[in-house]
Amino acid sequence: MGETHHSELALSSVYQYQTGMPFTISVFGDTANSGTVLGENPIRANVTGKPIFGPGTHTADEWLNPAAFAAPPAFTYGNVGRNTLYGPSMRTLDLAIARSFNFTERMAFQFRAEAFNALNQVNLGTPNRFVNTPQFGSITMAMTPGAKFN
16 A cells, blocks of 8 residues: 655735824924923924825825924924824735645645735835924834845
């Protein structure tokens, strides 16, 4: 009686989609002189009435229109609501293909190839939210790296 040697092929995938993270347009520093510690519950900015999103926005260089917000006058608070804007969404597709080769009942070999973020989708991080900084409205880091193959 001869032994049977067979192989199995398996394909798996994981698609992930997340909406953007909410963020609040704020002022860097304690311009209202309220004793706010830097980075904790910052002073909010003012809405200027200009369009927040327009032509050329939703990019890494300009996620929003910087002219739509301004720092409030000294010793005052801004009128922007908390978490009123959302950053970019995130999309990733991970793929794996595996093939098993059975040599005996107890011995097998598996070849496996994996691709993370297989579509090489650039997923941007949260925009800079501080109106009184040069980077305001731009995105300077990615949420996920480019494609990776194992």
